[in-house]
Amino acid sequence: MSMAKILLIDDEASFLEVLSKRLETRNLTIATALSGEAGLKILAKDHAVDVVILDVKMPGLDGIETLQMIKKNFPLVEVVMLTGHATVETAIEGMKLGAFDYLMKPCDIDLLVQKVQEAKEKKIKHEEKIVQAQMKEITGRMA
Amino acid sequence: MAQCSVVQGETQRQQADKRLEYAKFRRAMTLVVTAVSMTPLLLLSAVLYFNYHAVYESKVIDHLEAVVERHALAIDEFLFERRQNVHMQVDSYPYEQLRDETLLYDRLRKMQSNYSNDYVDLGLVDENGLQMAYAGPFRLLQADYGTAEWFRQAIAEERYISDVFSGMRGAPHFIVTAQGHRTDGRAFVLRATIDFAHFNERVRHIRMGTTGLAFLINRHGEFQTGLRPDEIVDREALARIIGINFAEGVPVHLEKTNAQNQAMIYVAYPLKIKDWILVFQQDKHDAFEHLYSAQLISVSVLLLGGLAIIGTALALIRRMVQRISVAEQDQEVLQKQVVETGKLAAIGELAAGIAHEINNPLAIMVEHAGWIGDLMKAENTAAMKGYPEMDNSLREIEIQGRRCKEITHKLLSFARRTDSRVQETQLNDLIEEVIEVSAQKARYGNTTINLELDPALPVVRISPTEMQQVLLNLVNNAIDAMNKEAGAITIRTRSEDAWAVIEVEDNGQGIPEANMARIFEPFYTTKPVGKGTGLGLSICYGIIDKSGGTINVSSTVGVGTTFTVRLPVLPAVPAAPAVEA
Numbered sequence: 001m002s003m004a005k006i007l008l009i010d011d012e013a014s015f016l017e018v019l020s021k022r023l024e025t026r027n028l029t030i031a032t033a034l035s036g037e038a039g040l041k042i043l044a045k046d047h048a049v050d051v052v053i054l055d056v057k058m059p060g061l062d063g064i065e066t067l068q069m070i071k072k073n074f075p076l077v078e079v080v081m082l083t084g085h086a087t088v089e090t091a092i093e094g095m096k097l098g099a100f101d102y103l104m105k106p107c108d109i110d111l112l113v114q115k116v117q118e119a120k121e122k123k124i125k126h127e128e129k130i131v132q133a134q135m136k137e138i139t140g141r142m143a
Numbered sequence: 144m145a146q147c148s149v150v151q152g153e154t155q156r157q158q159a160d161k162r163l164e165y166a167k168f169r170r171a172m173t174l175v176v177t178a179v180s181m182t183p184l185l186l187l188s189a190v191l192y193f194n195y196h197a198v199y200e201s202k203v204i205d206h207l208e209a210v211v212e213r214h215a216l217a218i219d220e221f222l223f224e225r226r227q228n229v230h231m232q233v234d235s236y237p238y239e240q241l242r243d244e245t246l247l248y249d250r251l252r253k254m255q256s257n258y259s260n261d262y263v264d265l266g267l268v269d270e271n272g273l274q275m276a277y278a279g280p281f282r283l284l285q286a287d288y289g290t291a292e293w294f295r296q297a298i299a300e301e302r303y304i305s306d307v308f309s310g311m312r313g314a315p316h317f318i319v320t321a322q323g324h325r326t327d328g329r330a331f332v333l334r335a336t337i338d339f340a341h342f343n344e345r346v347r348h349i350r351m352g353t354t355g356l357a358f359l360i361n362r363h364g365e366f367q368t369g370l371r372p373d374e375i376v377d378r379e380a381l382a383r384i385i386g387i388n389f390a391e392g393v394p395v396h397l398e399k400t401n402a403q404n405q406a407m408i409y410v411a412y413p414l415k416i417k418d419w420i421l422v423f424q425q426d427k428h429d430a431f432e433h434l435y436s437a438q439l440i441s442v443s444v445l446l447l448g449g450l451a452i453i454g455t456a457l458a459l460i461r462r463m464v465q466r467i468s469v470a471e472q473d474q475e476v477l478q479k480q481v482v483e484t485g486k487l488a489a490i491g492e493l494a495a496g497i498a499h500e501i502n503n504p505l506a507i508m509v510e511h512a513g514w515i516g517d518l519m520k521a522e523n524t525a526a527m528k529g530y531p532e533m534d535n536s537l538r539e540i541e542i543q544g545r546r547c548k549e550i551t552h553k554l555l556s557f558a559r560r561t562d563s564r565v566q567e568t569q570l571n572d573l574i575e576e577v578i579e580v581s582a583q584k585a586r587y588g589n590t591t592i593n594l595e596l597d598p599a600l601p602v603v604r605i606s607p608t609e610m611q612q613v614l615l616n617l618v619n620n621a622i623d624a625m626n627k628e629a630g631a632i633t634i635r636t637r638s639e640d641a642w643a644v645i646e647v648e649d650n651g652q653g654i655p656e657a658n659m660a661r662i663f664e665p666f667y668t669t670k671p672v673g674k675g676t677g678l679g680l681s682i683c684y685g686i687i688d689k690s691g692g693t694i695n696v697s698s699t700v701g702v703g704t705t706f707t708v709r710l711p712v713l714p715a716v717p718a719a720p721a722v723e724a
Contacts, residue, residue, distance in 0.1 A: 012503055012506075012507060014507050014511075015503070015506060015507045015510060018507065018510040018511050018513075018514045019510050021514055021517075022510065022513055022514050022517050025517050025521075057499070084499050084502040084503055084506070104548070104552070105502055105503070105505075105506040105548075106502075106505055106506035106507075106508075106509035106510065106544055106545075106548055107506075109510075109513050
């Protein structure tokens with residue numbers, strides 16, 4: 001059983017390819033998209049995606065814009081930002097907009113997997129809370 | 144050293160060009176200012192001079208004419224009285240009584256006591272010119288005047304005054320006569336001789352200044368009064384005077400240069416009673432002495448004033464040009480500073496771009512290496528002979544990749560700040576960043592950089608970008624100053640009262656005493672052409688000064704140089720203290 005379903009969004013095909021292979025060997029299910037727009041389409045179709053790994057600098061919709069769209073349309077999906085810039089400002093902005101964390105490229109694969117796991121755990125907790133709240137609501141209604 | 148002198152020669156030539164330009168500007172300005180201020184002054188002076196001159200001259204001439212006229216009237220009156228006196232005798236006494244010398248003597252004494260001592264003698268002359276009676280000091284009874292010029296005129300006219308002549312007595316005199324008629328109708332003449340000396344004095348006491356003198360001439364230009372031997376009268380002037388057609392009672396003046404080349408003024412006035420002309424002569428220089436002294440004063444004032452104007456103009460313009468040159472230099476420095484800052488910003492942006500572009504392929508490389516590693520783990524690596532070597536290589540790729548990542552990240556973080564916003568800055572961090580950038584250059588120069596940073600250094604308010612520039616300049620200068628095998632640069636920080644102090648010390652060649660005073664001057668450089676703008680330290684100075692700090696230098700040739708930067712610890716001191724260096 002896969003640990004989590006990941007969507008990788010990056011404009012570098014080669015990077016996507018190798019990273020997805022590496023992550024797959026680490027027991028993760030991977031979907032890839034070469035742009036923010038493509039990523040959003042996949043998210044809309046595939047509700048199993050737990051975590052999005054998102055490059056900040058891309059042509060078309062850039063990382064920050066894509067993040068905003070994801071958070072707006074799929075609020076439960078966690079996002080880990082990957083940035084080539086050492087711009088703390090961009091990272092801070094991303095975090096403010098609801099990204100789970102950020103890493104600088106090139107990043108350590110184990111660190112990345114660890115962040116993904118944490119994000120997934122957060123998402124699970126989040127979902128549990130929602131389920132509990134729904135149950136409370138249902139039980140409350142029943143009472 | 145040869146290169147240094149080439150640079151200095153270049154700078155000197157530029158400075159000489161500048162100086163020449165300023166000198167030209169100064170000359171033009173001086174000329175304009177002088178012309179503008181001197182022209183009205185000169186015009187005014189000229190107008191005043193000529194007007195004053197004309198007015199004064201006419202006043203002097205008027206005055207002379209008035210004096211001469213007054214005296215001429217007095218002489219006229221004198222002659223008129225004498226003539227009346229003599230005529231009265233003829234009216235009062237018939238010929239027969241006048242022949243009585245006792246009466247004649249009595250009349251002479253009466254005339255002398257009643258009128259003046261001018262009368263020398265009295266004589267009665269008959270129609271043939273024979274002196275029939277005589278009263279006076281000379282023995283002139285029976286003297287025959289029949290052929291004398293005066294007698295011929297006297298017998299023909301009722302009243303007559305002769306010219307001055309020596310006559311029989313051999314002394315200059317003149318005669319006043321009155322004509323009478325005997326009972327038988329024959330004419331006779333009563334003549335009185337006027338003492339020449341007395342009369343002469345009357346005229347001669349008209350004097351003015353040191354050279355003014357008066358004399359009488361007749362219509363032939365003959366002197367009727369005497370002159371002292373030192374008194375010279377220009378004959379040509381007299382000739383002109385007797386040629387004048389005088390109007391009644393109007394004095395005439397003329398100017399003529401005499402044989403001694405002196406300009407003389409002549410005022411002539413014709414007498415009414417006798418056809419004599421009273422002439423007053425004065426050296427023009429003497430007559431216009433006051434005018435000339437006034438002229439001298441005004442010319443001196445004009446000259447001194449002109450000199451003062453020119454001097455002031457020169458001084459003012461010199462100061463102005465100096466200010467302009469300073470301002471121009473400041474502006475040039477500012478401009479260069481702006482350009483330098485802009486350049487730095489552009490370089491920063493470029494570096495950021497390059498760093499980012501390199502970063503992506505780098506990430507892919509590292510990922511691929513990682514992927515190979517992942518794949519190897521799944522293989523039976525024990526069977527592979529070269530696996531340990533391959534593993535090593537993969538690890539090395541990863542390590543070097545990380546190193547590249549560090550470099551690009553440093554570059555990015557360094558280049559990111561290009562604004563000059565003042566913010567609270569920790570100098571120690573800034574120094575470490577700058578050293579990371581300069582470390583490579585230092586390594587090539589066989590120079591080690593040691594940091595002795597005070598961890599308790601307080602923050603200062605300064606633009607990090609600008610401070611970065613200052614530190615970079617100082618460190619780069621220190622590296623450039625090394626000309627030995629093992630150079631060492633030590634950067635220290637410490638806090639001192641309300642100051643954060645940074646010292647950049649090197650053990651390079653040091654700065655010669657002669658250059659010390661100029662090192663903060665803009666465009667001063669000892670680096671070869673193209674290697675230094677000569678702006679580094681002046682920009683440092685500008686930045687530190689603006690931030691309320693000071694920058695000093697101490698150096699010993701052959702031992703090394705230490706730059707000391709002091710920045711005020713918060714709160715910032717607005718006024719910058721003077722720089723000692």
